[in-house]
Amino acid sequence: MQSNEDKNLIVAKLDDGENLFESLENIIEKHEIRSGLILSGIGMLRNFVLGYYNGSEYQKKKFADPCELLSLQGSISTEGETVIHLHTSLADEKQNVIGGHLFEAEVCSLNEIVIRKLDDVVLSRRLNPATGLKELQIS
Amino acid sequence: MQSNEDKNLIVAKLDDGENLFESLENIIEKHEIRSGLILSGIGMLRNFVLGYYNGSEYQKKKFADPCELLSLQGSISTEGETVIHLHTSLADEKQNVIGGHLFEAEVCSLNEIVIRKLDDVVLSRRLNPATGLKELQIS
């Protein structure tokens, strides 16, 4: 893993076989991110789990085969516990696209990730008892 | 709806049932956005209308069922009239992805939106009589 910071923007390269979420936690620690936004992510993923929220719970499905990572958008909050909320779209070898809430992923070949560190905004999560979702709070 | 500003970046959380475009107009007013860029949007949408421009007009199709909002990219101009130009990709419960120009949408569960406010660049729209499209102008 490599990463560097340009003002409040962090550019990272993850390597083949890395656990995407563990690597993001390493970046959070290295760059002292309290709150942040994932603005971009490309490369490839394998062994990833996508979720769809059906109104009461997440239906999850695992995909083993490598897919091109087309987009990655989300948020990082570290108040209380670290939550990395990511949505993604991926393409298979036929260029067909799948996507959803990303729960797990292994880097395939490499990933290029862009994170915007927030200094003046604090993101946190609060449980909404009605839905069971840990909803974003902005302060 | 919650929102806050970190330098020129606005982070917003929209709540279930909100009209996405009305909420974006509220954010534009609250944060005094003259021109801006939508860099990210995740969460879920329902009752949304996607369009495909066939060279002379937009073919529109409405989707009622909730979908995971995978990506949201676009621009905001307010000269003359407010135009919010959004393209999006969404995933259904089978992880299949659909997308297009976004004309209407209702927030499902919640949305996390990221907007970059522009101070030194003015975006406006000018009608291209040949196509009928209100094309972006950058000054």
Added chain:
Amino acid sequence: MQSNEDKNLIVAKLDDGENLFESLENIIEKHEIRSGLILSGIGMLRNFVLGYYNGSEYQKKKFADPCELLSLQGSISTEGETVIHLHTSLADEKQNVIGGHLFEAEVCSLNEIVIRKLDDVVLSRRLNPATGLKELQIS
């Protein structure tokens, strides 16, 4: 083509018929981008080539028909040679989405592109002999 700069963010509008990669090279020259990130791209593309990396080489497929450009994310490095690494998702007239590594593309109607110029981070490419990929290096 029009473009303007708001601090370190460049907003560009490309016109119908332009070669996307040639136009991006013109923007790189005009705005003196040494390293950069493509954060957003919407509009339409035609005559584009998508690729899937199968572990040893890119399988490429050309698409002639216009598609809505839903997302564009990637990186720009100019050390030694200029490399524009782009991943994209696009929707056809049925709202079905395809995507992959973008190798070639012609602007259809127009494109709105957002680029973050990097001042403190230098991106370059180094050949990984094991894969044949020119991998991103961050310094």
